[in-house]
Amino acid sequence: MARRIVHQLVDDIDGTLLEVGEGETVHFSLNGAAYEIDLTNSHAEELKAALAPFIEAGRRASAGNVRAAAPRRRAARNSEVGEIREWAKAQGLKVSERGRISAEVMDAYRAAH
Template identity: 80%
Template sequence: MARRIVHQLVDDIDGTLLEVGEGETVHFSVNGVAYEIDLTNAHAEELREALAPYITAGRRTAASGSRTSAPRKRAARNSDSSAIRAWAKEQGLDVSERGRISAEVLEAYNAAH
């Protein structure tokens, strides 16, 4: 048995079926939220005309998803985690073989050394 999957685009404003080569998907963003909408050529033009005064008056920014504040710095890693894990096991503390060492274990290790 054969299966055929048909992908059809429909104008999101009026439900017009978009044939191959007709219409387009328009991408835009407002308040940091990205949107896309499938539109006939006429509706795409209407959207561009409606946004034109705002686009002209506005200024371009970096691509969406960019940070406006400085990136957070990662916490400094203790370079001797294997020694800390070994010490914690000797002390009977619960410590995993991999991953982050809990703050409690680190505090106990630092207090002892």
């Protein structure tokens, strides 16, 4: 049995079916949230015209200007892992023989050393 999958774009404003070569997907962002919208050519032009004064007055931001998440802690070196496990066991802390060491155990170890 054959299967045919048809991908159709529809204008997100008025529901107009966009034929091949018609319309476009417009990408934009506002307050840190990225959006995309499928529009007929005329709706795309309306959106661009409405945003034009703000784009002209604004400045371009690169991806580097996006606020990064909190810095991640450096993973313990393999030589430290054994020491940390032994120390945690001696302190009566629950620690597995293999795998990741919990953040609580790592914090306690660093505080003690």
